[in-house]
Amino acid sequence: MERKLALVALFAALVAALGLLPKLTIAGGVPITAQSLGIMLCGTVLGARWGGLAALLFVGLVALGLPILAGGRGGIGLFLSPSAGFLAGFPVAAFSAGLVVESWRSPRMFIVATTASVAGGIVVLYAFGIPGMALALDLTIAEAAPLALPFLPGDAIKAVVCGLVTHGIWRARPEAILARSQR
Protein backbone atom coordinates (compact mmCIF):
# COMPACT_ATOMS: atom_id res chain seq x y z
CA MET A 1 0.00 0.00 0.00
CA GLU A 2 2.87 2.40 0.75
CA ARG A 3 4.15 1.80 -2.79
CA LYS A 4 0.82 2.66 -4.44
CA LEU A 5 0.38 5.71 -2.22
CA ALA A 6 3.88 6.94 -3.12
CA LEU A 7 3.32 6.34 -6.84
CA VAL A 8 0.00 8.21 -6.82
CA ALA A 9 1.51 11.13 -4.89
CA LEU A 10 4.68 11.32 -6.99
CA PHE A 11 2.73 11.36 -10.26
CA ALA A 12 0.36 14.04 -8.94
CA ALA A 13 3.51 16.00 -8.04
CA LEU A 14 4.87 15.35 -11.55
CA VAL A 15 1.72 16.80 -13.14
CA ALA A 16 2.07 19.87 -10.92
CA ALA A 17 5.80 20.17 -11.66
CA LEU A 18 5.13 20.00 -15.41
CA GLY A 19 2.98 23.12 -15.03
CA LEU A 20 5.90 24.93 -13.38
CA LEU A 21 8.46 24.02 -16.04
CA PRO A 22 9.04 26.25 -19.06
CA LYS A 23 7.15 25.19 -22.14
CA LEU A 24 8.62 22.36 -24.18
CA THR A 25 9.18 22.73 -27.90
CA ILE A 26 8.28 19.95 -30.27
CA ALA A 27 9.41 19.50 -33.86
CA GLY A 28 8.32 22.52 -35.86
CA GLY A 29 8.88 24.88 -32.95
CA VAL A 30 5.36 24.78 -31.46
CA PRO A 31 5.55 25.34 -27.68
CA ILE A 32 3.23 23.21 -25.53
CA THR A 33 2.49 23.20 -21.82
CA ALA A 34 3.18 19.74 -20.54
CA GLN A 35 0.45 19.67 -17.88
CA SER A 36 -2.38 17.88 -19.69
CA LEU A 37 0.34 15.65 -21.08
CA GLY A 38 1.05 14.74 -17.45
CA ILE A 39 -2.60 13.74 -16.97
CA MET A 40 -2.39 11.44 -20.00
CA LEU A 41 0.90 9.97 -18.66
CA CYS A 42 -0.73 9.22 -15.28
CA GLY A 43 -3.13 6.91 -17.11
CA THR A 44 -0.77 5.28 -19.60
CA VAL A 45 2.00 4.66 -17.04
CA LEU A 46 0.15 3.96 -13.77
CA GLY A 47 -2.97 2.38 -15.27
CA ALA A 48 -6.66 3.16 -14.79
CA ARG A 49 -7.09 2.94 -11.02
CA TRP A 50 -3.86 4.51 -9.78
CA GLY A 51 -3.51 6.96 -12.66
CA GLY A 52 -7.06 8.16 -12.08
CA LEU A 53 -6.33 8.60 -8.36
CA ALA A 54 -3.14 10.56 -9.14
CA ALA A 55 -5.12 12.93 -11.39
CA LEU A 56 -7.82 13.20 -8.69
CA LEU A 57 -5.17 14.11 -6.12
CA PHE A 58 -3.82 16.81 -8.44
CA VAL A 59 -7.32 18.25 -8.98
CA GLY A 60 -7.89 18.13 -5.20
CA LEU A 61 -4.78 20.24 -4.61
CA VAL A 62 -5.94 22.75 -7.23
CA ALA A 63 -9.26 23.00 -5.37
CA LEU A 64 -7.47 23.62 -2.08
CA GLY A 65 -5.90 26.72 -3.61
CA LEU A 66 -2.43 25.72 -4.79
CA PRO A 67 -1.50 27.73 -7.89
CA ILE A 68 -0.36 24.62 -9.74
CA LEU A 69 -2.61 24.71 -12.79
CA ALA A 70 -0.66 25.94 -15.86
CA GLY A 71 -0.45 29.73 -15.69
CA GLY A 72 -0.28 29.74 -11.90
CA ARG A 73 -4.03 29.33 -11.44
CA GLY A 74 -5.75 27.55 -8.55
CA GLY A 75 -8.55 27.75 -5.99
CA ILE A 76 -12.20 26.73 -5.74
CA GLY A 77 -13.14 29.53 -8.12
CA LEU A 78 -11.94 27.40 -11.01
CA PHE A 79 -14.71 24.92 -10.26
CA LEU A 80 -17.29 27.63 -10.99
CA SER A 81 -15.45 28.84 -14.10
CA PRO A 82 -15.72 27.56 -17.69
CA SER A 83 -12.64 25.38 -17.00
CA ALA A 84 -14.57 23.36 -14.39
CA GLY A 85 -15.56 20.58 -16.79
CA PHE A 86 -11.98 20.02 -17.88
CA LEU A 87 -10.80 19.85 -14.25
CA ALA A 88 -13.54 17.40 -13.32
CA GLY A 89 -12.69 15.40 -16.43
CA PHE A 90 -8.96 15.03 -15.61
CA PRO A 91 -9.35 11.97 -13.31
CA VAL A 92 -11.80 10.29 -15.70
CA ALA A 93 -9.49 11.03 -18.65
CA ALA A 94 -6.50 9.45 -16.87
CA PHE A 95 -8.68 6.48 -15.83
CA SER A 96 -9.87 5.93 -19.41
CA ALA A 97 -6.36 6.20 -20.88
CA GLY A 98 -5.18 3.64 -18.31
CA LEU A 99 -8.07 1.34 -19.17
CA VAL A 100 -7.04 1.31 -22.86
CA VAL A 101 -3.39 0.45 -22.04
CA GLU A 102 -4.51 -2.26 -19.60
CA SER A 103 -6.95 -3.97 -21.93
CA TRP A 104 -5.21 -3.61 -25.31
CA ARG A 105 -2.17 -5.77 -24.63
CA SER A 106 -0.32 -5.24 -27.89
CA PRO A 107 3.50 -4.89 -27.61
CA ARG A 108 3.40 -1.87 -29.97
CA MET A 109 3.30 0.54 -27.07
CA PHE A 110 3.54 3.74 -29.12
CA ILE A 111 0.30 2.99 -30.95
CA VAL A 112 -1.47 1.73 -27.82
CA ALA A 113 -0.46 4.72 -25.67
CA THR A 114 -1.25 7.28 -28.39
CA THR A 115 -4.70 5.75 -28.87
CA ALA A 116 -5.18 5.69 -25.11
CA SER A 117 -4.24 9.39 -24.88
CA VAL A 118 -6.63 10.35 -27.67
CA ALA A 119 -9.43 8.36 -26.01
CA GLY A 120 -8.77 9.73 -22.51
CA GLY A 121 -7.19 13.12 -23.07
CA ILE A 122 -9.36 14.24 -25.98
CA VAL A 123 -12.61 12.24 -26.32
CA VAL A 124 -13.37 11.74 -22.61
CA LEU A 125 -11.86 15.06 -21.48
CA TYR A 126 -13.82 17.10 -24.03
CA ALA A 127 -16.98 15.17 -23.14
CA PHE A 128 -16.62 16.76 -19.68
CA GLY A 129 -15.06 20.06 -20.72
CA ILE A 130 -17.58 21.15 -23.35
CA PRO A 131 -20.70 20.72 -21.15
CA GLY A 132 -18.77 22.56 -18.41
CA MET A 133 -18.22 25.54 -20.70
CA ALA A 134 -21.82 25.39 -21.89
CA LEU A 135 -23.05 25.50 -18.28
CA ALA A 136 -20.78 28.35 -17.13
CA LEU A 137 -21.31 30.53 -20.20
CA ASP A 138 -25.03 29.71 -20.65
CA LEU A 139 -24.57 28.27 -24.14
CA THR A 140 -25.94 25.15 -25.80
CA ILE A 141 -23.56 22.20 -26.22
CA ALA A 142 -23.44 22.90 -29.97
CA GLU A 143 -22.48 26.53 -29.30
CA ALA A 144 -19.81 25.60 -26.74
CA ALA A 145 -18.14 22.84 -28.80
CA PRO A 146 -16.33 25.21 -31.21
CA LEU A 147 -14.72 26.92 -28.18
CA ALA A 148 -12.72 23.73 -27.58
CA LEU A 149 -11.47 23.62 -31.18
CA PRO A 150 -8.40 25.84 -30.66
CA PHE A 151 -7.09 23.29 -28.14
CA LEU A 152 -7.53 20.32 -30.47
CA PRO A 153 -4.25 20.56 -32.47
CA GLY A 154 -2.20 20.99 -29.28
CA ASP A 155 -3.94 18.09 -27.58
CA ALA A 156 -3.46 15.86 -30.63
CA ILE A 157 0.29 16.64 -30.52
CA LYS A 158 0.33 15.91 -26.78
CA ALA A 159 -1.33 12.54 -27.37
CA VAL A 160 1.44 11.61 -29.82
CA VAL A 161 4.14 12.87 -27.41
CA CYS A 162 2.52 10.85 -24.61
CA GLY A 163 2.67 7.82 -26.91
CA LEU A 164 6.38 8.45 -27.57
CA VAL A 165 7.21 9.00 -23.89
CA THR A 166 5.27 5.92 -22.76
CA HIS A 167 6.99 3.91 -25.49
CA GLY A 168 10.37 5.24 -24.30
CA ILE A 169 9.67 4.19 -20.70
CA TRP A 170 8.39 0.81 -21.91
CA ARG A 171 11.60 0.22 -23.87
CA ALA A 172 13.89 1.35 -21.05
CA ARG A 173 12.06 -0.48 -18.28
CA PRO A 174 9.00 -2.55 -19.27
CA GLU A 175 8.13 -3.30 -15.65
CA ALA A 176 7.78 0.45 -14.97
CA ILE A 177 4.57 0.57 -17.04
CA LEU A 178 2.33 -0.49 -14.16
CA ALA A 179 -0.68 -0.47 -16.46
CA ARG A 180 0.80 -3.69 -17.88
CA SER A 181 2.42 -5.35 -14.88
CA GLN A 182 0.45 -7.50 -12.47
CA ARG A 183 1.75 -5.99 -9.24
Next chain:
Amino acid sequence: MLTLTLPERTWAHAIPVGPKLLILVASTAALYPVESPIALAGCFAAAVLACVSLGRAAMRQGFRMLVPISLFAALAFAYHAAIRQPEAGAAVALKLLTLVGLANLVTMTSRLDDLVALVTDLTKPLRRIGLNPAAVALAFALVLRFMPVLARKGRDMGDAWKCRSTRRVSWAILIPLCLAALDDAESVADALRARGGVGQRRV
Protein backbone atom coordinates in the same frame (compact mmCIF):
# COMPACT_ATOMS: atom_id res chain seq x y z
CA MET B 1 4.79 31.51 -2.90
CA LEU B 2 3.25 28.07 -2.94
CA THR B 3 -0.34 28.86 -1.96
CA LEU B 4 -2.86 31.55 -2.90
CA THR B 5 -3.68 32.23 0.76
CA LEU B 6 -3.02 35.81 1.87
CA PRO B 7 -0.01 35.97 4.18
CA GLU B 8 -1.56 38.38 6.69
CA ARG B 9 -4.65 37.66 8.78
CA THR B 10 -7.92 39.43 7.96
CA TRP B 11 -11.38 39.27 9.52
CA ALA B 12 -12.35 36.55 7.00
CA HIS B 13 -9.49 34.32 8.19
CA ALA B 14 -11.28 34.06 11.54
CA ILE B 15 -14.33 32.30 10.03
CA PRO B 16 -13.76 28.52 10.09
CA VAL B 17 -13.27 26.87 6.69
CA GLY B 18 -16.36 24.64 6.82
CA PRO B 19 -18.93 27.45 7.32
CA LYS B 20 -17.09 29.58 4.76
CA LEU B 21 -17.47 26.87 2.13
CA LEU B 22 -21.14 26.39 3.09
CA ILE B 23 -21.73 30.13 2.57
CA LEU B 24 -20.06 29.83 -0.83
CA VAL B 25 -22.22 26.86 -1.84
CA ALA B 26 -25.36 28.66 -0.62
CA SER B 27 -24.56 31.87 -2.51
CA THR B 28 -23.76 29.89 -5.66
CA ALA B 29 -27.13 28.13 -5.44
CA ALA B 30 -28.88 31.43 -4.72
CA LEU B 31 -27.24 33.34 -7.58
CA TYR B 32 -27.64 30.64 -10.20
CA PRO B 33 -31.31 31.31 -11.07
CA VAL B 34 -30.95 35.14 -10.99
CA GLU B 35 -31.34 36.63 -14.49
CA SER B 36 -31.52 40.38 -13.82
CA PRO B 37 -28.30 42.19 -14.76
CA ILE B 38 -29.04 44.97 -12.23
CA ALA B 39 -29.41 42.54 -9.31
CA LEU B 40 -26.26 40.69 -10.43
CA ALA B 41 -24.34 43.95 -10.74
CA GLY B 42 -25.34 44.63 -7.10
CA CYS B 43 -24.04 41.21 -6.07
CA PHE B 44 -20.79 41.79 -7.94
CA ALA B 45 -20.39 45.19 -6.23
CA ALA B 46 -20.96 43.47 -2.86
CA ALA B 47 -18.25 40.90 -3.67
CA VAL B 48 -15.87 43.71 -4.67
CA LEU B 49 -16.67 45.55 -1.39
CA ALA B 50 -15.94 42.37 0.57
CA CYS B 51 -12.59 42.12 -1.20
CA VAL B 52 -11.79 45.79 -0.54
CA SER B 53 -12.57 45.31 3.16
CA LEU B 54 -9.80 42.68 3.30
CA GLY B 55 -7.12 45.22 2.48
CA ARG B 56 -4.70 46.22 -0.21
CA ALA B 57 -2.97 42.84 -0.75
CA ALA B 58 -6.37 41.12 -1.11
CA MET B 59 -7.43 43.67 -3.72
CA ARG B 60 -4.26 43.12 -5.73
CA GLN B 61 -4.48 39.34 -5.62
CA GLY B 62 -8.24 39.24 -6.13
CA PHE B 63 -7.80 41.32 -9.27
CA ARG B 64 -4.94 39.13 -10.51
CA MET B 65 -7.01 35.96 -10.02
CA LEU B 66 -9.98 37.44 -11.88
CA VAL B 67 -8.01 38.38 -15.02
CA PRO B 68 -8.16 34.98 -16.77
CA ILE B 69 -11.86 34.61 -16.00
CA SER B 70 -12.69 38.11 -17.26
CA LEU B 71 -11.56 37.04 -20.74
CA PHE B 72 -14.19 34.28 -20.64
CA ALA B 73 -16.74 36.76 -19.27
CA ALA B 74 -16.02 39.19 -22.11
CA LEU B 75 -16.34 36.36 -24.63
CA ALA B 76 -19.67 35.22 -23.16
CA PHE B 77 -20.98 38.81 -23.15
CA ALA B 78 -19.95 39.40 -26.78
CA TYR B 79 -21.49 36.13 -27.94
CA HIS B 80 -24.80 36.55 -26.11
CA ALA B 81 -25.03 40.21 -27.13
CA ALA B 82 -24.56 39.27 -30.78
CA ILE B 83 -26.91 36.25 -30.86
CA ARG B 84 -29.56 37.09 -28.25
CA GLN B 85 -29.90 40.19 -26.06
CA PRO B 86 -27.19 42.25 -24.35
CA GLU B 87 -29.04 41.80 -21.01
CA ALA B 88 -28.53 38.02 -21.11
CA GLY B 89 -24.87 38.53 -21.94
CA ALA B 90 -24.37 40.97 -19.07
CA ALA B 91 -26.13 38.56 -16.69
CA VAL B 92 -23.90 35.61 -17.66
CA ALA B 93 -20.69 37.68 -17.46
CA LEU B 94 -21.60 39.24 -14.08
CA LYS B 95 -22.68 35.90 -12.63
CA LEU B 96 -19.40 34.31 -13.68
CA LEU B 97 -17.30 37.14 -12.23
CA THR B 98 -19.27 37.24 -8.96
CA LEU B 99 -19.24 33.48 -8.32
CA VAL B 100 -15.59 32.97 -9.21
CA GLY B 101 -14.65 36.12 -7.27
CA LEU B 102 -16.45 34.89 -4.13
CA ALA B 103 -14.78 31.49 -4.40
CA ASN B 104 -11.40 33.19 -4.80
CA LEU B 105 -12.10 35.15 -1.59
CA VAL B 106 -12.59 31.84 0.24
CA THR B 107 -9.31 30.53 -1.22
CA MET B 108 -7.45 33.71 -0.27
CA THR B 109 -8.62 33.63 3.34
CA SER B 110 -8.30 29.90 4.14
CA ARG B 111 -5.09 28.28 5.32
CA LEU B 112 -3.96 25.14 3.51
CA ASP B 113 -3.64 23.22 6.81
CA ASP B 114 -7.28 23.92 7.64
CA LEU B 115 -8.41 22.85 4.15
CA VAL B 116 -6.43 19.59 4.34
CA ALA B 117 -7.91 18.97 7.81
CA LEU B 118 -11.39 19.49 6.33
CA VAL B 119 -10.66 17.00 3.53
CA THR B 120 -9.45 14.47 6.12
CA ASP B 121 -12.65 14.98 8.14
CA LEU B 122 -14.85 14.67 5.06
CA THR B 123 -13.14 11.43 3.97
CA LYS B 124 -13.61 9.80 7.40
CA PRO B 125 -16.96 8.21 6.44
CA LEU B 126 -15.14 6.54 3.51
CA ARG B 127 -13.28 4.38 6.03
CA ARG B 128 -16.14 1.91 5.63
CA ILE B 129 -15.22 1.27 2.00
CA GLY B 130 -11.56 0.83 2.93
CA LEU B 131 -10.14 4.31 2.42
CA ASN B 132 -7.69 5.42 5.07
CA PRO B 133 -8.10 9.16 5.89
CA ALA B 134 -4.53 9.27 7.19
CA ALA B 135 -3.33 8.05 3.78
CA VAL B 136 -5.24 10.90 2.09
CA ALA B 137 -3.59 13.53 4.29
CA LEU B 138 -0.20 11.88 3.75
CA ALA B 139 -0.72 11.88 -0.03
CA PHE B 140 -1.41 15.65 0.02
CA ALA B 141 1.74 16.23 2.07
CA LEU B 142 3.85 14.05 -0.25
CA VAL B 143 2.71 15.99 -3.32
CA LEU B 144 3.59 19.30 -1.64
CA ARG B 145 7.01 17.95 -0.74
CA PHE B 146 7.85 16.44 -4.12
CA MET B 147 6.42 19.08 -6.47
CA PRO B 148 9.47 21.36 -6.08
CA VAL B 149 11.81 18.33 -6.14
CA LEU B 150 10.49 17.12 -9.50
CA ALA B 151 10.32 20.65 -10.92
CA ARG B 152 13.95 21.04 -9.92
CA LYS B 153 14.93 17.73 -11.53
CA GLY B 154 13.11 18.74 -14.70
CA ARG B 155 14.93 22.06 -14.79
CA ASP B 156 18.31 20.34 -14.20
CA MET B 157 17.61 17.89 -17.03
CA GLY B 158 16.72 20.82 -19.27
CA ASP B 159 19.95 22.61 -18.33
CA ALA B 160 21.98 19.46 -19.00
CA TRP B 161 20.31 19.22 -22.42
CA LYS B 162 21.23 22.83 -23.18
CA CYS B 163 24.87 22.12 -22.27
CA ARG B 164 25.06 19.26 -24.75
CA SER B 165 22.95 20.52 -27.61
CA THR B 166 22.33 23.73 -29.50
CA ARG B 167 18.75 22.68 -30.22
CA ARG B 168 15.91 23.57 -27.91
CA VAL B 169 14.92 21.23 -25.08
CA SER B 170 12.81 18.42 -26.54
CA TRP B 171 9.93 16.42 -25.13
CA ALA B 172 12.37 13.51 -24.79
CA ILE B 173 13.48 14.68 -21.31
CA LEU B 174 10.03 13.61 -20.09
CA ILE B 175 11.20 9.98 -20.27
CA PRO B 176 13.99 10.34 -17.65
CA LEU B 177 11.74 12.69 -15.65
CA CYS B 178 8.98 10.05 -15.44
CA LEU B 179 11.55 7.38 -14.55
CA ALA B 180 12.89 9.71 -11.83
CA ALA B 181 9.36 10.06 -10.42
CA LEU B 182 8.93 6.27 -10.46
CA ASP B 183 12.31 5.78 -8.71
CA ASP B 184 11.52 8.44 -6.10
CA ALA B 185 8.21 6.71 -5.43
CA GLU B 186 10.03 3.44 -4.68
CA SER B 187 12.39 5.09 -2.19
CA VAL B 188 9.52 7.04 -0.57
CA ALA B 189 7.61 3.75 -0.21
CA ASP B 190 10.65 2.11 1.41
CA ALA B 191 11.04 5.06 3.78
CA LEU B 192 7.34 4.93 4.73
CA ARG B 193 7.52 1.18 5.36
CA ALA B 194 10.69 1.62 7.44
CA ARG B 195 8.77 4.09 9.62
CA GLY B 196 5.96 1.63 10.25
CA GLY B 197 3.79 2.23 7.19
CA VAL B 198 0.52 4.09 6.80
CA GLY B 199 -1.71 1.73 8.79
CA GLN B 200 -3.17 -1.68 8.14
CA ARG B 201 -6.10 -0.72 5.99
CA ARG B 202 -5.72 -0.92 2.25
CA VAL B 203 -6.09 2.27 0.18
